[in-house]
Amino acid sequence: MSRDPSDDRELVRRYLAGDAGAFSSLVERHQARVYGLCLRVTGNTEDAADATQEAFVSALRKLGQFRGDAAFTTWMHRVAVNACYDLLRKRSRQPMLHLATDEDLPEPEAGPPAPDHADEVAGTHDAAAALARIPEEFRVALVLADVQDLPYEQIGKILDVPVGTVKSRVFRGRIALAQTMGIDREPRDVSRASEDEA
Amino acid sequence: MNHPVDLLVDLVDGSIAPQDRAVVEAHLADCARCRRDVEFAAAGRQVARSLPSPEVPDGLADAAIAEAEHHAREVAPEVAPLRGGGRAGAPAWYRWAGAAAAAAAILLVVVIALPDVGGGGDEAQVGSAAEDAAFAPRAAETVEVLDLDLDTDQVQALALGYRANPDGVRADTGAAMPSEAVAGTDALTPKDVLSCLRTAIPELETQRPVRLIAARFEGTPAYLGVFLSGPGADQAPDTATVWVVARSGCEILSTTQASL
Numbered sequence: 449m450s451r452d453p454s455d456d457r458e459l460v461r462r463y464l465a466g467d468a469g470a471f472s473s474l475v476e477r478h479q480a481r482v483y484g485l486c487l488r489v490t491g492n493t494e495d496a497a498d499a500t501q502e503a504f505v506s507a508l509r510k511l512g513q514f515r516g517d518a519a520f521t522t523w524m525h526r527v528a529v530n531a532c533y534d535l536l537r538k539r540s541r542q543p544m545l546h547l548a549t550d551e552d553l554p555e556p557e558a559g560p561p562a563p564d565h566a567d568e569v570a571g572t573h574d575a576a577a578a579l580a581r582i583p584e585e586f587r588v589a590l591v592l593a594d595v596q597d598l599p600y601e602q603i604g605k606i607l608d609v610p611v612g613t614v615k616s617r618v619f620r621g622r623i624a625l626a627q628t629m630g631i632d633r634e635p636r637d638v639s640r641a642s643e644d645e646a
Numbered sequence: 647m648n649h650p651v652d653l654l655v656d657l658v659d660g661s662i663a664p665q666d667r668a669v670v671e672a673h674l675a676d677c678a679r680c681r682r683d684v685e686f687a688a689a690g691r692q693v694a695r696s697l698p699s700p701e702v703p704d705g706l707a708d709a710a711i712a713e714a715e716h717h718a719r720e721v722a723p724e725v726a727p728l729r730g731g732g733r734a735g736a737p738a739w740y741r742w743a744g745a746a747a748a749a750a751a752i753l754l755v756v757v758i759a760l761p762d763v764g765g766g767g768d769e770a771q772v773g774s775a776a777e778d779a780a781f782a783p784r785a786a787e788t789v790e791v792l793d794l795d796l797d798t799d800q801v802q803a804l805a806l807g808y809r810a811n812p813d814g815v816r817a818d819t820g821a822a823m824p825s826e827a828v829a830g831t832d833a834l835t836p837k838d839v840l841s842c843l844r845t846a847i848p849e850l851e852t853q854r855p856v857r858l859i860a861a862r863f864e865g866t867p868a869y870l871g872v873f874l875s876g877p878g879a880d881q882a883p884d885t886a887t888v889w890v891v892a893r894s895g896c897e898i899l900s901t902t903q904a905s906l
Contacts (some may be wrong), residue, residue, distance in 0.1 A: 463718075471714035501710070504711075508710045508860065581903065618655060626689040626763050631686070
């Protein structure tokens with residue numbers, strides 16, 4: 449998604465001048481990326497929707513602080529990451545848990561897949577579930593780099609850490625994801641996905 | 647041995663500079679751990695990049711848009727006359743400055759008075775789990791040497807065991823992990839085990855483990871470290887992370903995380 453940064457800055461300026469439609473335009477331009485980020489960081493659609501809503505409310509209330517020296521996308525990503533962290537902490541204080549056990553993994557939302565897509569759906573479910581199980585710090589960096597395809601320098605600005613730290617987290621996240629999926633083990637027959645491995 | 651993580655990332659990304667390739671290849675020739683890490687990282691990258699873009703539900707930002715429209719109506723009485731050519735009397739530049747000041751004042755009140763749902767007044771303070779000494783949990787003072795061959799389920803149970811006992815006192819994981827000290831083994835110190843964990847995971851440099859274990863993981867002699875983290879100083883930890891590293895070579899074998 450290629451955006452002219454000056455368009456975002458112009459929309460912010462217009463909103464601050466009283467044009468509510470300008471904020472709606474900002475939402476339209478960025479909500480897909482924000483939701484995608486929140487979904488992969490939180491691991492389920494309900495939390496992703498909550499985090500996305502909070503991110504845009506927070507962005508609205510802080511729009512007056514946006515100085516325009518950073519790209520709006522960088523600023524918006526930072527707001528969204530903070531919203532995800534806040535939600536993950538709120539959820540962690542509730543009795544129901546979302547990490548660490550197979551029973552807590554998100555269920556596939558679609559009905560039974562067509563046979564020729566079964567492997568693909570099962571694989572995607574495994575990857576998304578595995579991503580939700582790796583440590584948050586690595587998960588956020590991995591999502592920004594490999595799912596959102598952002599440059600490491602921009603991720604460093606989003607997370608306010610050096611590029612070297614970003615790369616380290618991405619590296620560890622990739623390793624953790626592969627290990628969590630058991631990629632070093634024998635290839636899994638998805639028709640036997642519920643059985644224990646030997 | 648130093649491991650050039652930056653260059654390994656570039657290698658996996660396919661963006662390594664020609665002058666760095668020889669350096670990385672020389673290192674990989676001598677470092678089995680990095681060879682394995684690069685394989686895992688390449689696989690993990692491919693998995694992450696293959697995740698599909700989700701369909702965006704409707705109405706995600708309705709609350710924010712409604713609030714924006716409400717604010718705009720508060721500003722509009724000052725702004726609207728300017729669009730229509732303005733009122734008679736005061737010069738246009740004066741009325742525009744007044745409208746801008748009113749808008750800024752409203753926004754300032756909004757920013758100060760409303761709760762900060764973004765998790766921090768300064769968006770630069772993006773933080774992950776808080777670290778080190780402010781937490782109540784006690785740091786591990788010994789290494790538990792267990793004659794056990796653990797699997798991923800037991801490692802998960804170790805993390806989950808802290809739900810009942812988040813103050814960091816060693817959790818009784820009961821049948822999931824019977825604890826039997828093995829007499830006569832080498833005298834491992836927490837420093838030895840922590841050094842290996844931190845070699846594998848440099849981010850642990852500023853974290854203190856609440857439990858250190860020497861055992862086997864799926865047949866491989868391993869160290870386990872349990873780390874509790876949370877939202878910040880003087881707040882209870884909300885996450886337990888267990889890292890499993892190989893005793894020889896200090897490479898990551900497994901990790902799991904549980905919310906407390």
